[in-house]
Amino acid sequence: MTLEIRKIVSFEEETLVEGFKAADTPLRMFAVAAVIKNPWAGKYVEDLKPIVLEYGPQLGKLLTDRICELAGGADKIEAFGKAALVGLNGEIEHASALIHTLHFGNFYREAVEAKSFLSFTNTRGPANASISVPMMDKNDGGKRSHYLTLQFNINDAPGADEVVVVLGGASGGRPHHRIGDRYQELKELGHDIENPAAV
Template sequence: MPDTALTSLSAGATDLDQAHLMEELARQVGVRKITVLTEELLRDGQGSLPSSVIRAAAAAIVRNPWAGSPVSNDLAPETERIAPVLAKVLTDRLTAALGGAGEIEAFGKSAVVGLKGEVEHAAALIHTPFFGNLVREFLEGTSILSFSDDRAEPGTSIAVPMWHKEAASTRSHYQTLTLSLSDAPHPDEIVVIAAASTGSRPHPRIGDRTTDRPVTAEILEGILP
């Protein structure tokens, strides 16, 4: 990690001091740009529920430190240096956009690597404890994070799946936030995304594992020719 590591965030520092430190850390690990997408779902304009759901995705465009390297290259040192910084920077953006970790009910993650890299480079930045554990901690969740990863050109649509941050099998909170970055990822970049939602889908009504009746392949009897 950079010399000014995450552990140097002291309890006595002001929020502004910490924000400035995180911006510097992001630059040190190669972040070029941070984008935040926020959308408000007004229950699809139907139903009697008055409250809306706000969803947000925070995306960091970071230089790929492994671009062009052989597949024998050890990914661990750079993962440990970069991933924790991204986890902090992106969750800070999400909590600011959604009113704090306590307002968040669902979360997810994604990474897309440019064409000079391999999918494993994207995976290295989101599929280890150096990212996932910290995102979960900062957003006050207990579930593993749902995810997607890909290798693509700039402008590709990126679908980030989400589910409940404390009960992953809660179907009402299965949802996807899709975004597209016109200038990313460049061939030597990786887009890393954390996403979150303050609630469920607009009108969830497909039940859950607690309400399902037993279903096996026997239901196909009499249906298939």
């Protein structure tokens, strides 16, 4: 089945003032979304893998190329994440299938030379539903300064038989981050930083 893309949407915001104080360095957050026809809409399909294998690499490369260009280069991306929003004639599983595959996400991870996994949301909703893209530092999952969420919407997507597939990125952490990282709390609680579950 051929991948059908109805539109590609780019979103960007730049925070200059946060918490009544100017940012030393403005924070840029951005996303690129592909609005695609849901190949499984309106029916139950047991084996999703054939289409995942076909669509994943196409979407992964397209969106990675676009977001790196929007960022001004892959090296400008410090935090990253992904999301999928499926229309009302689809399942959450359809959104999950398209983004929870290395055939999709590895394009982005390799482009930005990341060590962390891509944080994510997969939701269902009508056109104009809010899209939330959670992000974390691309190399350090415990770096709380880069725990960010980008929110936007597309007024005419997803249609009932569509899926919005999204990559998000940020140029840095929150402008005035001051809650510290996970590691100090782990030490305070007597946990092994390398094995947080151990006491």
